[in-house]
Amino acid sequence: MRFRLPRKGLPQIAAFVVVLLINFAVSPQFFDIRLQDGRLFGSFIDVFNRGAPVALLSLGMVLVVATRGIDLSVGAVMAIAGAIAATLADTHALPVVLLAALGAGLLCGLWNGILVAVLGIQPIIATLILMVAGRGIAQLITEGRIVTFTSPELARFGGGAILGLPVPVVLTASVLAVAVIAIRGTALGLLIEATGANARASALAGIETRTTTIAVYVWSGFCAALAGIVAAADILGADANNAGLWLELDAILAVVIAGSSLLGGRFSLALAVLGALTIQAMNTGILLAGFRPEFNLVVKAVVVLLVLLAQSPRLSGVAVLLARRPA
Amino acid sequence: MSPSPSPTAATAATPLLAVRGLSKSFAGFPALDGVDVTLRHGEIHALLGENGAGKSTFIKAITGVVTRDAGTVTLDGAPVAPRSADEALKAGIATVYQEVNLLPNLTVAQNLFLGRQPTRFGLVREVEMRRRSIALLRDFDLDIDVGAPLGDYSVAVQHLVAIARAVDMSARILILDEPTASLDAHEVEILFRVMRNLAGKGLGILFVTHFLDQVYAITDRITVLRNGRLVGERETAALPRMELIRMMLGRELSEAASEHPAKAATEAAPDAGGAIRFEGFGKAGYVAPFDLALASGQVVGLAGLLGSGRTETARLLFGVESADHGRLTIDGEAVRLASPRDAIRHGFGYCPEERKTEGIVAELTVRENIVLALQARRGALHPLSRREQDAIAQRFITMLDIRPPDPERPIGLLSGGNQQKALLARWLATEPRLLILDEPTRGIDVGAHAEIIRLIRQLCTEGLALVVISSELEEIVSYADRVIVMRDRRQTAVLEGEAVNVTAILQAIAADTPPLAA
Ligand SMILES: Nc1ncnc2c1ncn2[C@@H]1O[C@H](COP(=O)(O)OP(=O)(O)OP(=O)(O)O)[C@@H](O)[C@H]1O
Ligand SMILES: [Mg+2]
Numbered sequence: 001m002r003f004r005l006p007r008k009g010l011p012q013i014a015a016f017v018v019v020l021l022i023n024f025a026v027s028p029q030f031f032d033i034r035l036q037d038g039r040l041f042g043s044f045i046d047v048f049n050r051g052a053p054v055a056l057l058s059l060g061m062v063l064v065v066a067t068r069g070i071d072l073s074v075g076a077v078m079a080i081a082g083a084i085a086a087t088l089a090d091t092h093a094l095p096v097v098l099l100a101a102l103g104a105g106l107l108c109g110l111w112n113g114i115l116v117a118v119l120g121i122q123p124i125i126a127t128l129i130l131m132v133a134g135r136g137i138a139q140l141i142t143e144g145r146i147v148t149f150t151s152p153e154l155a156r157f158g159g160g161a162i163l164g165l166p167v168p169v170v171l172t173a174s175v176l177a178v179a180v181i182a183i184r185g186t187a188l189g190l191l192i193e194a195t196g197a198n199a200r201a202s203a204l205a206g207i208e209t210r211t212t213t214i215a216v217y218v219w220s221g222f223c224a225a226l227a228g229i230v231a232a233a234d235i236l237g238a239d240a241n242n243a244g245l246w247l248e249l250d251a252i253l254a255v256v257i258a259g260s261s262l263l264g265g266r267f268s269l270a271l272a273v274l275g276a277l278t279i280q281a282m283n284t285g286i287l288l289a290g291f292r293p294e295f296n297l298v299v300k301a302v303v304v305l306l307v308l309l310a311q312s313p314r315l316s317g318v319a320v321l322l323a324r325r326p327a
Numbered sequence: 328m329s330p331s332p333s334p335t336a337a338t339a340a341t342p343l344l345a346v347r348g349l350s351k352s353f354a355g356f357p358a359l360d361g362v363d364v365t366l367r368h369g370e371i372h373a374l375l376g377e378n379g380a381g382k383s384t385f386i387k388a389i390t391g392v393v394t395r396d397a398g399t400v401t402l403d404g405a406p407v408a409p410r411s412a413d414e415a416l417k418a419g420i421a422t423v424y425q426e427v428n429l430l431p432n433l434t435v436a437q438n439l440f441l442g443r444q445p446t447r448f449g450l451v452r453e454v455e456m457r458r459r460s461i462a463l464l465r466d467f468d469l470d471i472d473v474g475a476p477l478g479d480y481s482v483a484v485q486h487l488v489a490i491a492r493a494v495d496m497s498a499r500i501l502i503l504d505e506p507t508a509s510l511d512a513h514e515v516e517i518l519f520r521v522m523r524n525l526a527g528k529g530l531g532i533l534f535v536t537h538f539l540d541q542v543y544a545i546t547d548r549i550t551v552l553r554n555g556r557l558v559g560e561r562e563t564a565a566l567p568r569m570e571l572i573r574m575m576l577g578r579e580l581s582e583a584a585s586e587h588p589a590k591a592a593t594e595a596a597p598d599a600g601g602a603i604r605f606e607g608f609g610k611a612g613y614v615a616p617f618d619l620a621l622a623s624g625q626v627v628g629l630a631g632l633l634g635s636g637r638t639e640t641a642r643l644l645f646g647v648e649s650a651d652h653g654r655l656t657i658d659g660e661a662v663r664l665a666s667p668r669d670a671i672r673h674g675f676g677y678c679p680e681e682r683k684t685e686g687i688v689a690e691l692t693v694r695e696n697i698v699l700a701l702q703a704r705r706g707a708l709h710p711l712s713r714r715e716q717d718a719i720a721q722r723f724i725t726m727l728d729i730r731p732p733d734p735e736r737p738i739g740l741l742s743g744g745n746q747q748k749a750l751l752a753r754w755l756a757t758e759p760r761l762l763i764l765d766e767p768t769r770g771i772d773v774g775a776h777a778e779i780i781r782l783i784r785q786l787c788t789e790g791l792a793l794v795v796i797s798s799e800l801e802e803i804v805s806y807a808d809r810v811i812v813m814r815d816r817r818q819t820a821v822l823e824g825e826a827v828n829v830t831a832i833l834q835a836i837a838a839d840t841p842p843l844a845a
Contacts, residue, residue, distance in 0.1 A: 206704055
């Protein structure tokens with residue numbers, strides 16, 4: 001029986017392809033790819049490479065939004081994780097650096113989760129606390145300076161390559177794959193969706209809604225820390241003021257483009273990543289076209305509007321009517 | 328339609344409301360197909376049909392909540408086409424929809440006067456609003472604090488508030504979609520009094536219900552729908568019950584199933600020990616301590632008036648509220664009951680009264696809703712495979728005749744009665760040893776009603792223990808071995824054996840006996 005019109009994912013894929021084609025029209029070299037020092041380069045590859053941090057954030061955000069929450073702190077958590085990684089990079093072994101940075105992300109997530117699920121604070125307020133305080137914490141870690149490092153091991157997370165693919169791309173793809181297996185391969189996905197769509201009914205059906213909610217914030221903190229490590233590794237340093245600044249908004253946007261409702265419920269991990277890539281492709285296209293970056297915001301807004309219109313059930317109702325008219 | 332004398336012959340020529348050829352499809356599926364309904368001045372008109380027949384859709388289509396594909400609606404001869412419930416109101420049509428849409432965070436008074444608050448200099452006149460609210464609710468014998476949030480009150484009270492609001496706003500037509508599903512006999516009587524009063528003033532009332540007794544008690548005419556089509560319009564007095572059922576179902580309902588048959592004598596005499604024992608169970612300010620022992624196969628009914636503490640008791644039994652008194656032993660072992668999860672772990676199931684907010688997860692599919700409790704009990708790491716899920720969903724869709732039989736449809740798109748069946752399936756799928764049902768047949772049609780009672784009884788012979796709350800005493804009597812009567816949140820009487828009959832229960836409810844349990 002056909003009930004979901006339009007088919008799931010179609011508008012998102014179409015939007016991504018359209019943006020890519022526009023980029024190609026603007027810059028005929030867009031799809032050119034070259035291999036240099038064992039790593040692929042080119043604008044098209046760049047979309048994936050530059051898009052990795054937001055893609056990672058949106059993998060966390062999509063689950064938070066599915067539980068009817070929101071995580072405004074992810075940009076700040078990126079800054080904290082980046083600051084920790086950059087500060088420790090030249091003095092500690094890589095595993096220690098990673099554990100410390102990721103551990104900080106998990107802790108941040110746990111804090112958010114407890115505020116939301118245990119204390120019952122509205123997610124937008126609860127995570128606003130860390131959004132504001134987090135940057136301060138990051139500055140304390142970097143002592144207000146821009147910390148740079150030289151560790152080639154950590155630098156690989158930004159500029160390295162595996163089988164020609166940039167490490168951030170491989171990392172994002174792996175996290176996506178692991179998340180899909182862990183969430184859709186188990187019943188987690190269903191339990192998260194149920195919790196978000198109707199928490200009271202879910203609790204009465206025996207779902208541990210509180211634990212589920214805490215877990216998604218912890219996961220979001222973890223993803224944000226990963227994104228922070230990638231961003232720091234990319235610039236070989238940490239700037240507590242600017243790392244991940246406003247990226248929480250891009251992540252939310254990516255999740256919305258992916259078709260999630262901010263009222264919780266259904267979600268798609270893959271489409272969230274696709275949403276992040278679409279945003280990055282727009283950024284790249286605007287740069288290639290030589291527009292001033294200010295345009296970026298306007299264009300982004302227009303594209304988001306179009307994707308949302310394409311998903312609107314009302315509009316698809318109108319489309320069905322129009323399609324039926326000749327009959 | 329055969330012309331027949333109407334209550335006020337003078338107005339028979341132009342009906343109050345004439346709906347002609349109303350059609351509505353959802354994504355290619357016709358939910359209504361060329362339906363005609365005529366509502367006369369001063370008439371109470373029943374709109375009947377099985378679950379999913381299209382009654383609610385009909386109401387939504389004429390009040391503009393859903394757009395109609397074809398058809399005309401005329402009000403006193405003038406065509407009307409409201410595009411929203413609000414516009415319908417302006418045209419004089421007030422409606423209480425099946426799923427009541429009030430705002431639980433606002434006060435009772437605010438809900439009653441939402442969008443039409445009395446104002447002075449642009450400011451809401453709180454005192455005036457409260458005064459009028461109290462007066463309005465007095466018509467319904469409802470004496471509650473109108474300054475408290477609506478969500479603090481039971482479903483029945485919320486429903487009455489919605490009805491009072493609609494009654495107050497109805498200028499020409501009042502439409503009630505299963506208004507009595509959560510009401511007790513007493514409230515139903517009050518509602519009927521109000522309805523008769525309005526009809527006496529010339530209003531037309533369209534009334535949807537699955538209680539045939541109520542149809543015969545109050546309506547003048549009946550329109551029956553089946554599968555979205557009009558079956559016919561009849562005068563209530565001239566339509567025998569069996570004939571009405573045949574019109575609704577399109578087949579005979581077996582004699583046995585249509586009545587509430589006396590329950591078969593319980594062969595396995597309940598063993599004196601009682602496998603599940605609640606002792607001195609209670610919570611201060613919520614439900615007074617009570618004892619309840621349930622042997623396997625036993626059915627206990629909870630009876631009482633609105634607000635007597637039946638739902639509260641159910642929530643205590645299921646761990647939704649934690650008891651601060653007493654203890655629970657299962658098979659002789661003391662058991663902690665701190666959450667629904669604890670209860671489920673011990674094989675309890677609970678079908679709450681509030682279908683929309685506590686029951687269904689609207690955007691998930693019927694399949695997902697059915698497997699939800701079972702999956703939650705197994706834990707996230709032990710997922711039911713898709714094949715198992717399909718098999719479970721299919722089994723219950725067939726067993727309970729859920730329509731349409733499409734496991735992949737979001738449950739929110741099903742008709743009310745079919746949602747209720749899916750919720751029952753959710754708990755049956757967990758194969759519980761104790762099932763707590765709060766108004767289990769709420770909104771379920773005559774055909775399915777008998778089926779479900781039969782099914783539940785069969786499960787009891789297979790060892791299921793059952794606690795059932797129902798405002799239909801016949802339903803309680805038809806399966807309960809024991810009936811606990813409650814008042815003011817405490818047990819006031821326990822009826823057993825021969826004493827389990829409607830008259831005795833009614834007497835016990837009315838009696839001014841001192842509380843039993845202390
Ligand atoms: N928004 C919707 N989308 C798709 N199908 C729908 C929608 N609303 C209702 N339906 C379908 O239309 C049919 C009629 O539903 P409706 O709610 O009108 O039934 P009803 O007669 O009120 O039943 P009940 O007695 O159970 O309340 C059902 O098959 C239902 O699944
Ligand atoms: Mg209905």
